[in-house]
Amino acid sequence: MTNAFPRSWRVLLLPGWLDSLPAHWQSRWQTLHGFDKVEQDDWRWPRRGDWMARLDEVLLADHRPPLLVAHSLGCQLVASWAAHSRQAERVGGALLVAPPDTERADMPPQLFNWRPVTREQLPFASIAVISSNDPYCANERGRAMATAWGSEIIDIGARGHINGESGLGDWPEGLALLRRIAERAKR
Known part of the structure; x- marks a missing residue:
């Protein structure tokens, strides 16, 4: 197993609603690079406060500074958590992929508390990575969220929700973006 990052960084994978399936690039990165996935108690009915508390627990269990790799609802977790946690200052940077628009009228009720x-x-x-045809977030809404978060925006074109169904495989381009974040990160 090879890890593209110095051992001084702890890479934390933050999946979205319902977790990441085996074909998802996050699951592949976990297997290929030994990155740590933050396991949530309830993937079906995610409570924002519970997910934020779990991220704090994981961070407190390891002294290494983290790099966060979030997909979908994991992006909303990073934004909410960073606004409230005392641990946010330890984070070196974040890769935010396919943030969903949880304020849309057609969001499932499981996500209303987000x-x-x-x-x-x-x-x-x-860095926020968005798609021009994400079914869970209009491109302009994704750009507006990323701008508010102060993220560099990368639009990768029509790649759906940038998940296992997007045909990304091991997604080396995403890994290159994470390397860029690691190089820029404050230590």
Whole structure:
């Protein structure tokens, strides 16, 4: 197993609602690179406060500074958590992929407690990766959230929800973006 990052960084994978399936790039990165996935107690009915508390627990269990790799609802977790946690100053940076618009009228009721979307600037470097045809977030809404968070925006074109169904495989381009964050990160 090879890890593209110095052992001084702890890479934490933050899946979205319902977790990441085996074909998802996050699951592949976990297997290929030994990154740590933050396991949530309830993937079906995610409570924002519970997910935030779990992220704090995971961070407190290891002294290494983390790099956060969030997909979908995991992006909303990063934004909400960073606005409230005392641990946010330890984070080196975040890769935020396919943030969903939880304020949309057609969101499932399981995600209603993720409203309103947190729109505070993140206290660490971040890159937001969005798709032009994400079924869970209009492109302009994704850009607006990323701008509010202070993230660099990368639009990768029509790649759906940037998940296992997007045909990304091991997604080396995403890993390159994470390397960029690691190089820019404050230590």
